Amino acid sequence: MAKLQKSIDKRNALIKATIELVNNNGFHATPLSKVAKMANVSPATIYLYFENKQDLVNKTYIEVKEKFTAYAFETFKEDMAVEEGFKLIWNRIADFKFKHCEEAMFLAQCDNTPMIDEPSREVGIKHFQTLLDLWGRGKKEGLIKPMSDHILYAYTIIPLSFLIISQKRGAITLTKEHIEQSYLAAWNSIKA
């Protein structure tokens, strides 16, 4: 009997093509025929790996988000001091967005449009729990202002996302100093 042996390479190629085409044209303006062509695959083959177009995009979102958060929290340890931990995570996030700006742009587009369905969005949020926990500890220890997580997020992560995307669009060229300065602004905005 034959074994289930779908090529992980084909799947990866489909995900990669989806990211690139959606970045350039948006979800509804990227026909599966183009995704298939870019991945060197027949349109019908997409349906061996994904249920339909929506599923392809949902799964792409979740996978990219997972990759992102795995990178962000990789070197963090639960017993770190709040400020140290925050600085570490913030810089890992900056680093990821810097190195993988295609993925970062894709996530930004997903987060600002009705492209992704609600369940997938929820899954994406869950992966961020580590940072929320750290903030919770910081608030309890009186090191971080008693603000809601959304506000902390708005002051620290959101400006960073915008800067990376501006760079990707060619509007600015970010240096190490920019990133360092941006981190300081972020921490100053939230520290008690």
Added chain:
Amino acid sequence: MAKLQKSIDKRNALIKATIELVNNNGFHATPLSKVAKMANVSPATIYLYFENKQDLVNKTYIEVKEKFTAYAFETFKEDMAVEEGFKLIWNRIADFKFKHCEEAMFLAQCDNTPMIDEPSREVGIKHFQTLLDLWGRGKKEGLIKPMSDHILYAYTIIPLSFLIISQKRGAITLTKEHIEQSYLAAWNSIKA
């Protein structure tokens, strides 16, 4: 001879329907048939007011952006002190986004996707010149850190946009204090 007398009401209804439907479904997932229905108009009528679907969305973007910046700068005077002027403009922006969050969400979606064509995007940016000029003066007078406009924008306006959208999505409830606090964080991030 009959006068050119296209109903401004119909045009406004079309713009309004476009904003609402694009907010909920995205550009490519809002058929003109639905826009027409929501505006109580025949699909064919859209073509009396706009060249095609892309033109409808471009014009909607430019109109909303114009309304937004007109409001933002309405009470500003060129001879104001930098800090005073910035505080005023920032608060007007907050106020607009608060009161017209449908429009604010629409702009956010346009700014984060390839939905709008490049020329229209350029027009939208131009309308922001007043704030850029004020920042330029602030930098020259040594009141604002010598950062690029994009970075100033990232620290001051972008977090605000995110907060308003989070509120619209039901994730938080913003109070006067939040807004005041957010202004202080913004100013502290950029003041020399």
Added chain:
DNA sequence: AAAAAGAGAATGAACATTCATTTTTATATA
């Protein structure tokens, strides 16, 4: 040889745009 993977060519629905008519409007004339 049998089961899965893959392909290219249909299929059918959705949708932007156009077409052929009808309705409204504004004004010039009675």
Added chain:
DNA sequence: TATATAAAAATGAATGTTCATTCTCTTTTT
């Protein structure tokens, strides 16, 4: 003031295209 008329405004019903999805056949794998 009422009426006729010509131009614009508006419409609902085509039209043709694009595209997600499916079908049937071929190739690969074990």
